[in-house]
Amino acid sequence: MPELPEVETICRGIAPLIVGLNIAEIIVREPRLRVLIPAGLSASLQGRTVLAVSRRAKYLLIHFSGDCTLLIHLGMSGTLRFLAEPLPFECHDHAEIIFNQGGRLRFRDPRRFGAILLAYGDPLTHPALAGLGPEPLSDEFTAEYLYLRSRKKTVTIKFFLMEQKTVVGVGNIYVSEALHAAGIAPWRQAGKISRRRYALLVKEVRAVLLRAIAAGGTTLRDFQGATGKPGYFSQELLAYGRAGEPCRKCGGEIQSMRIGGRSSFYCAVCQS
DNA sequence: CATGCGGCCTGGCAGC
DNA sequence: TGCTGCCAGGCCGCAT
Known part of the structure; x- marks a missing residue:
């Protein structure tokens, strides 16, 4: 959640x-x-x-x-x-x-x-916090950082981004959204992605997180804020949970597949 | 070291 | 209606 x-x-x-x-x-x-x-x-x-x-x-x-x-x-x-x-x-x-x-x-x-x-x-x-990667909204989270850190990694870009030692805070929903916005297919090997694409990805990770914060988060089922209010970002999701629905960028059909045991959503036209 | 997978819990839902 | 199986936003530990 x-x-x-x-x-x-x-x-x-x-x-x-x-x-x-x-x-x-x-x-x-x-x-x-x-x-x-x-x-x-x-x-x-x-x-x-x-x-x-x-x-x-x-x-x-x-x-x-x-x-x-x-x-x-x-x-x-x-x-x-x-x-x-x-x-x-x-x-x-x-x-x-x-x-x-x-x-x-x-x-x-x-x-x-x-x-x-x-x-x-x-x-x-504290052991729970030591060893975590940079905050995605901080200046430490840059394309160069991701590019250098990912060299020789064979894991998928989706898994790489969700690892908390790479960057924190990005889970299964927002990784789908950021990869969709950046036009990167979730199964791409992290180590084979160019600086140029990482630059776009960093920008889109930040953008989606900021927009989600502004909307009070994403409520799929039971998330609620401190005073019981749901988050409204679910209305703005472009990929997550939209399998079979039209891509809002190109009209193609949003697909789903399992990557690393988790469901992943992407547009086969916009993302490669 | 890097990678991949099962397990932890409970609830909700689709399908029979 | 009631059961079964599967799935879910995260993370850890173990096997290879």
């Missing part, structure tokens, strides 16, 4: 609501996520103040006083909602942060592929 635009949407949504609040208690109803929620989390964070909320890759970072940071990953099906008032727990509501000033942050994740981690000191050195 949440790829970069969705996590960014949640980040921007909750930041103004929780910065400055301090923690009364954290309720953990089901610690068994992809990794176990740390034992004693509530005691560790009780009384600490939220200093800032940021995002790195697909992780949401909540920075607390006392130099510690909560890292939240939403996996495939996770949502994080701010509730002004208490609401009865439902199935799959695994954790909730309750603030002294009122208000609470509820973590729901039916498939439990998400994670809640605690980092002391610089969170970027």
